[in-house]
Amino acid sequence: MIKRLVIIGIYTGLAQLFSVFVLKEASSSVDVNDLAQLAQMDSLYQLALTLIAGGLQAAAMRNIALEKNWKPEYEKTQSARLTASFLFLPLCFVGFINPAYNIFLLIPLFALSGDYALYAVGRPVLGAAIAFLRVLIPYALVLTAVLFNKQPISNFLLIGVAISYIVSNIYISYRLKVKYWVSPGWSHFQTYIATLPLGFVNLSFYILGLGMLVVAPLFYPEPTIAVAFLGLKLYVIYKGILRIIHQAFIKEMIHDDVCLKIDQLSIIAATAFLGAFIIFPASSIRLLFGETFSEHQLFFQLLAIGALVYSFLLSGTTRALLDRKDRAYIRISVAAAAIALIALPIASTITKLPEAIAWSLLCGELLFAIGLATIMNRPKLILPRLFFLLQCLLFLALIFLIRWQLGDLLSINIACIVSFVGILLFLHRKKFMSLSTNA
Numbered sequence: 001m002i003k004r005l006v007i008i009g010i011y012t013g014l015a016q017l018f019s020v021f022v023l024k025e026a027s028s029s030v031d032v033n034d035l036a037q038l039a040q041m042d043s044l045y046q047l048a049l050t051l052i053a054g055g056l057q058a059a060a061m062r063n064i065a066l067e068k069n070w071k072p073e074y075e076k077t078q079s080a081r082l083t084a085s086f087l088f089l090p091l092c093f094v095g096f097i098n099p100a101y102n103i104f105l106l107i108p109l110f111a112l113s114g115d116y117a118l119y120a121v122g123r124p125v126l127g128a129a130i131a132f133l134r135v136l137i138p139y140a141l142v143l144t145a146v147l148f149n150k151q152p153i154s155n156f157l158l159i160g161v162a163i164s165y166i167v168s169n170i171y172i173s174y175r176l177k178v179k180y181w182v183s184p185g186w187s188h189f190q191t192y193i194a195t196l197p198l199g200f201v202n203l204s205f206y207i208l209g210l211g212m213l214v215v216a217p218l219f220y221p222e223p224t225i226a227v228a229f230l231g232l233k234l235y236v237i238y239k240g241i242l243r244i245i246h247q248a249f250i251k252e253m254i255h256d257d258v259c260l261k262i263d264q265l266s267i268i269a270a271t272a273f274l275g276a277f278i279i280f281p282a283s284s285i286r287l288l289f290g291e292t293f294s295e296h297q298l299f300f301q302l303l304a305i306g307a308l309v310y311s312f313l314l315s316g317t318t319r320a321l322l323d324r325k326d327r328a329y330i331r332i333s334v335a336a337a338a339i340a341l342i343a344l345p346i347a348s349t350i351t352k353l354p355e356a357i358a359w360s361l362l363c364g365e366l367l368f369a370i371g372l373a374t375i376m377n378r379p380k381l382i383l384p385r386l387f388f389l390l391q392c393l394l395f396l397a398l399i400f401l402i403r404w405q406l407g408d409l410l411s412i413n414i415a416c417i418v419s420f421v422g423i424l425l426f427l428h429r430k431k432f433m434s435l436s437t438n439a
Helices: 002-029 032-053 056-066 071-096 099-111 115-120 124-147 153-176 186-194 196-207 212-218 222-248 256-278 281-288 291-312 315-322 326-348 354-376 379-406 410-427 429-433
Strands: none
Touching: 002 032, 002 124, 002 222, 002 291, 032 056, 032 071, 032 099, 032 153, 032 196, 032 212, 032 222, 056 071, 056 115, 056 196, 071 099, 071 186, 099 153, 115 124, 115 153, 124 153, 186 196, 196 326, 212 222, 212 326, 212 354, 222 256, 222 291, 222 354, 256 281, 256 291, 256 315, 256 379, 256 410, 281 291, 281 410, 291 354, 315 354, 326 354, 354 379, 379 410, 410 429
């Protein structure tokens, strides 16, 4: 288990750290309008992936994971995805008004990607490697544009995404030993329609992240959107890493003890994230985003609290699907996203700063966590997570004492957070190594 997580963590961590570095360089080198345009395209890129996934992708992953003869299910799913992509393709014409919508030109490429099947058949390391390339290539081109002052930088993101998907889609088909091209068909598309209610879950996940930036420009100025983009991008990266960990063990998560271990790993990551921005806010923000964003400490701290709330019962999202509690899962997801969106304009009447967006997001995450606890409806599953969280918070209290004595220095920050994660993993090493599966 640990070996697989380390490999996945290296792939995912390096790619996402690189994207954060590029955004840091962009924020100090390009004007606010160009950065806001990049934010919109990145947000719409995630929306396109969400629309293609619908509810079909989650259902297909469940079916592929539980069936030995999974290739017919995969081909049917790919046909449905490709058919759906042609329906969403006309959104690219909005690009004549707003260039960010040009990302929808690539939606058939997104549909032909079989990366979800890699996780479902137990090939998470390969899936993480593919995800690594799909971040590395686009952001390498964005960095090139920033260094050579080529604008708009969003065009380079578009080109990089196209290249990464063309190459990786062909490779995925080769490794899965399946056909790359499938014929679109109405009969298969009906499965997309049938699972559409489950798609609202993916849409809700999207809204509780970069999706906030689709609505926020209606109520907040561009400088706020630019800051919010950087913070929400980090937030989505964090959530994406946890989701990859869950996908890596989707077959094993039919067992409560596996779900508990995965949640405990998530809690360690969340408390480390929380400690970095609550205890060492100045050095963490300078490291990731630069000195100019230090005035928005509260914004990043609220995001860190949201990350902890999100992580506490995260296995409930996978178990809800595996246990076929789709209706309850859909209801809480939609309600959480709706609360976050309703809170956006309300919070804007109080302040136009990024903190208002973070408060809105936190409202949605709290409701979602309460809903998951309701679905689980078993105190014996919640209490071990609560005790583990308290243990992690006690360690954070010790780190706070160190910071109080030595100050908010980057070297102290890194040493404390790395030691915090290392000590907790060491103390619980037998628990996390007790599950042995093939990557």
